[in-house]
Amino acid sequence: MSRFTVVIATRNRRSELLRTLDRLGALPERPAIVVVDNGSGDGTPAAVGTGHPGVRVVPLGRNRGAEARNIGVHLARTPYVAFSDDDSWWEPGALERAADLFDAHPRLGLIAAHTVVGPGRRPDPVNAAMAGTPLPGEPGLPGPEVLGFLACASIVRRRAFLDVGGFSPLLFFVGEERLLAYDLAAAGWGRCYVPGIVAVHEPSRRRPPARDRHRAELRNTLLTTWMRRPCRVAVRATMRLGADALRNDDSRAALAAAVLRMPAALARRRPLPPAVERGVRRLAEGTR
Secondary structure (H helix, E strand, C coil): CCCEEEEEEECCCHHHHHHHHHHHHCCCCCCEEEEEECCCCCCHHHHHHHHCCCCEEEECCCCCCCHHHHHHHHHCCCCEEEEEECCEEECCCHHHHHHHHHHHCCCEEEEEEEEEECCCCEECHHHHHHHCCCCCCCCCCCCCECCCCCHHHEEEEHHHHHHCCCCCCCCCCCCHHHHHHHHHHHCCCEEEEEEEEEEEECCCCCCCCHHHHHHHHHHHHHHHHHHHCCHHHHHHHHHHHHHHHCCCHHHHHHHHHHHHHHHHHHHCCCCCCHHHHHHHHHHHHCCC
């Protein structure tokens, strides 16, 4: 019996999702698969039910963003959960290796995999960033410490993920991984990059405009700062974004969106423990 469930959040990418399910279904690990549909209008749930009857499909009826992954994890009945996007999957053997590492390291809460991109399987730049992290690392863990990762190339211990509440619904999408990494670290769970575990990402052509993604990234970076960083850091970040907003449309839109969500962010404010905050600061400064 597999130790893994693969959880996929999807929206309006039926053909790409079916390709991903073909790839996952061929894995030797034979993981359970849960697809959480964020209100697709292209017949995704029915197509999955027809083409992959062994896959559990959860149609949400509306787009709930990264929170859809939380729903999938709640439904999983395995100790470990791997995330895929509808345009990404895992190489054969990757999940088995990850399960062995989780079994051997009880404090390990998250593995960030090595990501290869496109038909040419070129390394994603995030691999080098994680490998060369200025973070000091945690003794006894099987790779460099991380405080950020790609959701579509990540694997979690289900109990750790649920203990910290999973991905924040407030952030919706873009940069939600950073807050989860912070919360895992604050709760004492290890997080590391393991280059021998490989995820494949063939980016969809159906992507939101780059401008929208950039604005969401700016918004969520500010919200995450207010939720977890010291007040002085959050105030400085707000002032910087405000100054940029005077001359930049993207910053202005991001600031306005952040202001609307700020009451909810402040209600969720839990400053990081000093040791984790030092790591966040070291990572931001690029110093060892």
